[in-house]
Amino acid sequence: MTKEEITQHISRIIDNIAMINSTVGKTDYQSFVRNEQAKEAVYEYLQEIGQASSELYNNSEEARKLPVDTLMAFRNARYNQEAEIDHQMVFNLITGDLQEIADQLKNSDLFKNTWN
Numbered sequence: 001m002t003k004e005e006i007t008q009h010i011s012r013i014i015d016n017i018a019m020i021n022s023t024v025g026k027t028d029y030q031s032f033v034r035n036e037q038a039k040e041a042v043y044e045y046l047q048e049i050g051q052a053s054s055e056l057y058n059n060s061e062e063a064r065k066l067p068v069d070t071l072m073a074f075r076n077a078r079y080n081q082e083a084e085i086d087h088q089m090v091f092n093l094i095t096g097d098l099q100e101i102a103d104q105l106k107n108s109d110l111f112k113n114t115w116n
Contacts, residue, residue, distance in 0.1 A: 001059040003113075009052040009063075010111045013071070016045040016052075017102040020094050029091050039087065042094060043077050050075030062110055067101050 023041050024032060032038060053071035056063035077090075105111055 001056075001063070003110075006056065006060055006063055006110060009056045010066070010105050010108070012052045013049050013068070014102050014105055016049045017098050020045045020098065024091075024094055029088065032091050033087055042090070046074040046077040046090070050077060066108055066110065067104050071101065 020042050023038050027038070049071050050073060053068035054075050056066065056068050057072055
């Protein structure tokens with residue numbers, strides 16, 4: 001995987017995290033659970049994050065140093081309106097750790113060095 005491809009995948013992850021933050025905003029858990037459009041959008045963004053993370057992890061030894069291994073599981077994230085899913089875990093991730101992961105990616109040497 002070229003440095004340019006690595007940068008594109010990292011940018012995709014960072015952008016999707018920003019879109020999740022924009023979608024959820026300062027929403028509390030109960031509001032999130034009631035908002036079908038927001039949940040559907042968040043799960044789509046998580047799928048994209050998971051796919052980009054998987055591509056990075058599986059195709060770049062350098063990228064394995066990034067915090068993408070935990071995000072890979074989201075490539076299989078699916079939202080089903082009829083399913084009784086506990087969204088608390090996803091909500092906790094998107095309102096907690098996700099921004100920290102985005103910051104780590106932005107500050108990684110692998111990402112920063114491509115812009116110098």
